[in-house]
Amino acid sequence: MDEFQSNFLSIICLAFLCLLLLMSLYLKHHSQAIDYWLFLGSLPSLVWNSNRLFEWATEVFSSLGRGSFIIDGPIFSKLRYLATCHPNNIEYILKTNFNNFPKGEDFREVFDILGDGIFNVDSDSWRVQRRMAHAGVSPVEFKTLVANMSRKVVEEQLVPILIHVAKKGSSIDLQEVCLRFAFDSSISVIFGRHERYLSLGLPSNELAKAADEVQEAILYRHTMPIFLWKTLRWLGVGRERNLFEAHKKIDSIFQEYISQKREDLVKGVKTVDLLSSYINALEDDKSVSLAKNDKFLRDAMFSFFIAGRDTIASGLSWFFWLVSKSPSVEMKILEELKLAVLSRKKRDDEAKCKNDGAVTRETEWRPLIFDSDDLKGLVYMHAALCESLRLYPPVPLNSKSVLKEDVLPDGTLVKPGMQIILSFYSVGRMPWIWGEDCLEFKPERWIDDDGKLSFEPMSKFFAFNAGPRSCLGKDISFTQMKSVVAAVLFNFHVEVVEGHLVCPKPFINLHMKNGLKVNIKRRAI
Ligand code: HEM
Secondary structure (H helix, E strand, O other): OOHHHHHHHHHHHHHHHHHHHHHHHHHHHHOOOOOOEOOOEOHHHHHHOHHHHHHHHHHHHHHHOOOEEEEEOOOOOOOEEEEEOOHHHHHHHHHHOHHHOOOOHHHHHHOHHHOOOHHHOOHHHHHHHHHHHHHHHOOHHHHHHHHHHHHHHHHHHHHHHHHHHHHHOOEEEHHHHHHHHHHHHHHHHHHOOOOOOOOOOOOOOHHHHHHHHHHHHHHHHHOOOHHHHHHHHHHOOHHHHHHHHHHHHHHHHHHHHHHHHHHHHHHOOOOOOHHHHHHHHHHOOOOOOHHHHHHHHHHHHHHHHHHHHHHHHHHHHHHHHHHHOOHHHHHHHHHHHHHHHHHHHHHHHHHHHHHOOOOOOOOOOOOOOOOHHHHOOOHHHHHHHHHHHHHOOOOOEEEEEOOOOEEOOOOOEEOOOOEEEEEHHHHOOOHHHHOOOOOOOOHHHHEOOOOOEOOHHHHHOOOOOOHHHOOOOHHHHHHHHHHHHHHHHHHEEEEEOOOOOOOEEOOOOOEEOOOOEEEEEEOOO
16 A cells, blocks of 8 residues: 555544544433534534423423533533533522522623622622511511502503403503513612503513613523623624613612602602612611612612513513413412402401491492402412413523532532522423423412412412522512402403414523503403
């Protein structure tokens, strides 16, 4: 064999070996339900499925038959994610070894719009924020404020719009209505202001527009390597330009609200709202400058605004959709509400008899608005809301970093530098976690044999997070959602427009890609 022939043979052997390596790498990982590409890792799969990320992750978990899988980035990047939906892992990360899994610097950079707000800080800064937020939302006065504000927005804004739509016989996007309800309720509770973003004609609002832009831009950041969006930010182009403008707008609106509130407080105008309670609490600490306080207030209030707006809207929209497809659930909710109305009537009649002896009977149809007293103890409605949040958690994913090497309860090794994605969306869709009927909307699974709410499902329910960073707004969320659900279902029949396609939108919060187009009819009970 001459030199040329031997070189030629070597090249052929090398090429064959490379091909073999490539095929084996591809095939090996392909058999594990997630494609792995030489040099590019799992990035092509991720990009390919970016418009159905939650469903894709769920499919991968299902086909693997276990609760964790690795997503590798391109060969020279340090990108390495662990996706998990295993309840034991989630419990371990959020509770048992909480200190080893902070949010981390990457999260902080991507969500820089949140500043030093509670969602964006770890360790001591988080503890300070948590203490203040807890003190702000725990008092009975605050809970009463939330109940009163929800009732007000429902009575004065939501119901009149639905009456209008029912009379006209036209359709409406119920998701948009829920978003606007959540916006107005949040603003009134946080700032004591009444925005009326939810009103006939669906007016535009600068703050709402900026907040939407922020969500879109942050999602966009998730789809590309950090260096790329940072370059776009530096160049001031595309979505980064929009984010910059939205950031500026939000800062100026919040600064105006804060200054206005300070002036009101100096004038002696007292209101019960979150901002007032924060200003009063900060007043005691004279060591901090006003400007620093204002920045702290901006970050804290923006976090509350983000916390309450999209979550409540998402929770309500998916709930109405699920109930519209499940007449038996709807009937049971109505039965429960009728009982609540009867006991209210009894209370009212007794009070009237005591006062003037005459019990009036109403003849004309008037929408019935429920008070917080009426909404206490609605076990079935509570169960139905939990069931809807199980299938469609408003915060579908959570992300954590790793401080020290650790082994998760399912045996997965995690190392510093890795990012862990907790897929709350997938947890509710695994037969091995929730049973073979996991995809069915069954509020009954939340009710025990004595007809009370069962605590058992709570150990695998993470819609409100868990552990030290669990949601501080859980109770008030139920108050708000119940006041909307009761008023809408008791007074109206909601019917999804025929042919309207409902599917999740890849977003920070779980919204519907095409909204929720519904027809509204007045209900005669
Ligand atoms: C259906 C409605 C809601 C759902 C499903 C929900 C869910 C969650 C989740 C999953 C987290 C953890 C987020 C993370 O670690 O990044 C969280 C945290 C939080 N939520 Fe909610 N939330 C809801 C409504 C609210 C409301 C109305 C408020 C307003 C007071 C609120 C206040 C908070 C706060 C302050 C935290 C931060 C806790 C911390 O980091 O220590 N949430 N929520």
